Amino acid sequence: MKTIDICLSPELMHLYDVKDRTVVVVDILRATSCxxxxxxxGVHSITPFADLEQCRVxxxxxxxxxxxxxxxxxxGFDKGNSPFEYMNDEIKGQRLAFTTTNGxxxxxxxxxxREVIIGSFLNLSTVVKYLLLxxxxxxxxxxxxxxxxxxxxxxxxxxVVEKLKDYLGPDCDxxxxxxxxxxxxxxxxxxxxxxxxxxxxxxxxxxxxxxEFCLKHNEYAVLPRLRNGVLVx
Amino acid sequence: MKTIDICLSPELMHLYDVKDRTVVVVDILRATSCxxxxxxxGVHSITPFADLEQCRVxxxxxxxxxxxxxxxxxxGFDKGNSPFEYMNDEIKGQRLAFTTTNGxxxxxxxxxxREVIIGSFLNLSTVVKYLLLxxxxxxxxxxxxxxxxxxxxxxxxxxVVEKLKDYLGPDCDxxxxxxxxxxxxxxxxxxxxxxxxxxxxxxxxxxxxxxEFCLKHNEYAVLPRLRNGVLVx
Numbered sequence: 312m313k314t315i316d317i318c319l320s321p322e323l324m325h326l327y328d329v330k331d332r333t334v335v336v337v338d339i340l341r342a343t344s345c346x347x348x349x350x351x352x353g354v355h356s357i358t359p360f361a362d363l364e365q366c367r368v369x370x371x372x373x374x375x376x377x378x379x380x381x382x383x384x385x386x387g388f389d390k391g392n393s394p395f396e397y398m399n400d401e402i403k404g405q406r407l408a409f410t411t412t413n414g415x416x417x418x419x420x421x422x423x424x425r426e427v428i429i430g431s432f433l434n435l436s437t438v439v440k441y442l443l444l445x446x447x448x449x450x451x452x453x454x455x456x457x458x459x460x461x462x463x464x465x466x467x468x469x470x471v472v473e474k475l476k477d478y479l480g481p482d483c484d485x486x487x488x489x490x491x492x493x494x495x496x497x498x499x500x501x502x503x504x505x506x507x508x509x510x511x512x513x514x515x516x517x518x519x520x521x522x523e524f525c526l527k528h529n530e531y532a533v534l535p536r537l538r539n540g541v542l543v544x
Numbered sequence: 545m546k547t548i549d550i551c552l553s554p555e556l557m558h559l560y561d562v563k564d565r566t567v568v569v570v571d572i573l574r575a576t577s578c579x580x581x582x583x584x585x586g587v588h589s590i591t592p593f594a595d596l597e598q599c600r601v602x603x604x605x606x607x608x609x610x611x612x613x614x615x616x617x618x619x620g621f622d623k624g625n626s627p628f629e630y631m632n633d634e635i636k637g638q639r640l641a642f643t644t645t646n647g648x649x650x651x652x653x654x655x656x657x658r659e660v661i662i663g664s665f666l667n668l669s670t671v672v673k674y675l676l677l678x679x680x681x682x683x684x685x686x687x688x689x690x691x692x693x694x695x696x697x698x699x700x701x702x703x704v705v706e707k708l709k710d711y712l713g714p715d716c717d718x719x720x721x722x723x724x725x726x727x728x729x730x731x732x733x734x735x736x737x738x739x740x741x742x743x744x745x746x747x748x749x750x751x752x753x754x755x756e757f758c759l760k761h762n763e764y765a766v767l768p769r770l771r772n773g774v775l776v777x
Contacts, residue, residue: 319552319693320556322555322556322559323553323555323556323691323692323693326555326690326691326692456716456717457559458556458559459556459559459716459717459718460552460556460716460717460718460721461716461717462717462720462721465717465721481739482741483689483692483693483694483741484689484692484693484694484695484698484740484741484742485692485693487695487739487740488693488695488698488721488725491725491728492721492724492725495724495728506714506720507717507720508715508716508717509717
């Protein structure tokens with residue numbers, strides 16, 4: 312039987328053997344929510360970078376440079392990390408170079424997997440359907456915050472476990488814990504997350520609108536996948 | 545204000561600065577439950593070892609050698625890892641050398657802390673009272689299972705957060721998640737844990753009696769503390 316597990320922090324990735332697994336990378340606030348939004352608005356590809364300077368030089372090669380450090384736009388970059396920056400026609404057909412504090416680091420660590428896809432609440436049902444029809448066991452990798460576990464990514468992982476519960480058994484305790492938390496939170500995710508550290512951080516940055524948008528379920532039906540180090544749909 | 549945080553796996557210890565914190569090490573099934581039981585029955589001291597062979601040679605120096613690997617007693621050791629082995633008069637005044645798969649590894653990683661104490665459900669209220677009266681912020685370190693997060697240690701950490709909620713604010717999201725889980729589980733911890741990986745492992749080893757005992761709250765009023773690498777009360 313196929314199984315599902317959750318890696319609650321990229322710092323725990325070395326504990327998981329992913330060469331036969333489909334890895335779902337999630338960074339709800341806001342890297343993977345931005346990526347899904349960008350693909351839904353016609354971006355050609357997104358190249359994720361763990362390193363800031365490697366990302367910056369891609370501008371000279373015709374890429375749109377995107378991302379953040381510590382929640383704020385990188386000086387000199389074309390775009391930041393708000394999904395609302397990825398909703399216009401200007402990005403249609405463009406190539407993006409993307410780097411963030413947590414999300415693109417998690418993608419980097421997932422590169423040894425059988426395949427890597429990008430998850431967010433915005434494309435939740437598309438992700439779930441893909442995993443259901445696929446042949447591989449699953450590992451959801453939560454980007455967290457600088458290595459620490461966070462609530463929003465854990466809740467997304469719990470949502471995936473919940474929706475696949477009749478088909479994929481849990482490997483360990485993390486899927487059980489995350490599923491319990493999602494069940495508890497799902498009727499009002501925003502309120503449940505109101506006390507979380509990252510939401511407080513976002514509120515300080517005046518981006519509550521981003522937070523609300525990133526919790527919307529199934530806005531888009533795209534499935535970004537990593538091919539030779541580049542995300543495409 | 546004093547704060548509380550939870551390190552959900554020893555593999556995440558490098559993310560936490562503990563030099564000014566009181567660290568509570570917990571390995572409910574079964575290392576720290578055994579240690580608390582042993583002190584409640586008059587043991588003189590417990591020296592924790594991460595390394596099996598270093599522990600074994602302590603027998604020649606008059607120590608009782610105790611512990612397990614992968615849940616089973618180590619061949620040649622005096623005692624295993626069941627709390628029921630630490631309830632007789634034979635251990636009174638004795639020195640124990642203890643090594644386990646997860647618990648003693650977690651103690652090793654906590655050694656840079658301001659102070660290290662040992663927690664379990666068996667001495668929960670003693671731990672909580674000590675933390676409440678102490679001056680330091682707190683980090684609960686869950687031993688987990690070979691680096692992975694487990695439910696039973698997370699629930700204990702959540703219990704500590706819950707009982708101190710009016711006095712110690714959470715540093716990050718892990719305390720919020722653990723507290724939610726404990727609130728959900730507390731009326732029937734055994735049932736809640738029935739699906740967990742470690743409980744299934746223990747059931748295979750026919751030690752369900754240990755499992756039930758380790759979930760009892762406040763059986764003992766002892767507080768093991770690390771002094772120069774040795775646990776004493």
